[in-house]
Amino acid sequence: MGRNIYSLVLLLYFQISLQISLDEFVSLTSSQKDALDQFRDAVSSKLPHDYMREDVFLMRWLRDQKFDVSRATSRLLKDVQWREDNDIDHILQEDWSDFDREYRVLVEGCDKSGRPVLSLPVGDWDLRRAIVAGQSDRLMRYFSKLFEEAAMVTRWFQKNEQRAVQATMIFDMGNFNLIQQGCARCIPIFVHILAVYEQHYPNFAHRVIAINTPELALPIYDIYKSILSRDVTDMLHIFGRNKKEWQQFLLEEIDESQLSKNLGGKNFETLDYGDFRGLNTSLYSCAYLNFLRN
Incomplete structure (x- = not known):
């Protein structure tokens, strides 16, 4: 039982x-904007779809990792690999x-x-x-x-x-x-x-x-x-x-x-x-x- x-x-x-609303989701402080730019530079060339390069998608991963670019990069790239491995x-x-x-x-x-x-x-x-x-x-x-x-x-x-x-x-x-x-x-x-x-x-x-x-x-x-x-x-x-x-x-x-x-x-x-x-x-x-x- x-x-x-x-x-x-x-x-x-x-x-x-x-x-959070869409406006709040993409509204960033100066330091958060810098983190988003760094994150985009780190992952863009490794993302298979255009929608993954959009701010609203990238922000999901950054917010999830409290704007830690290194951790967000690791999580997102693991997701890309999971999608490939499982033909998502x-x-x-x-x-x-x-x-x-x-x-x-x-x-x-x-x-x-x-x-x-x-x-x-x-x-x-x-x-x-x-x-x-x-x-x-x-x-x-x-x-x-x-x-x-x-x-x-x-x-x-x-x-x-x-x-x-x-x-x-x-x-x-x-x-x-x-x-x-x-x-x-x-x-x-x-x-x-x-x-x-x-x-x-x-x-x-x-x-x-x-x-x-x-x-x-x-x-x-x-x-x-x-x-x-x-x-x-x-x-x-x-x-x-x-x-x-x-x-x-x-x-x-x-x-x-x-x-x-x-x-x-x-x-x-x-x-x-x-x-x-x-x-x-x-x-x-x-x-x-x-x-x-x-």
Whole structure:
């Protein structure tokens, strides 16, 4: 039982992710600007894509390492190698249709600051089924694919003059089952999710909100909360089964027109990640999400 609860805590615990607007993200002091210039000079020739040379991308790594150019350089180049070793550039072209149906990620709309809002019905994910079927490695790769896809969504928003460098993520634990999601063999999957986020997609999450969390997990979070930094506790919000409580919090951050009904909003439908494929990404914006949903 202890290891099962620990796996739940791992799922909900994300590393520090600064909550910041695009203007704040690229607004620099003189010394920070010098660090950015040094960082760019150190890595530009080794980056395989143009978007990686843009300030907003480079700043993710600098801010993650508190503007230590040497450490940021090491982290970013390790990420480039990881992408090459795991063929991340082509991960979205692989056939994920079976896992997309089983482990859905939904795009709700935008929060009140124009950030994309993603909801993940974790309680519906049967991790154990994939593990028993010998698909653990593919499942871990699938979650890497989800991060890559989410990062692309934010880049599309930026290209269309949407002021978003981060996303709000809602984890719905409503149907969480210790057998299907909390098994001992599920723990490496959770560890992989956390490792990929921390090492390869720093500063992606503005808010991480868990709702319908099993009551037996809440006291454990209360223990962890006392040793977490202010940055983490400001970003991470965990709610139990009290629907009124978590809906009130969501609606403070996100207008009801941007949420599905099961989350306290007005929309009957949400957009699946899969709905994005083949669409005109040059139109990506909060207004475009509303158009697609309606």
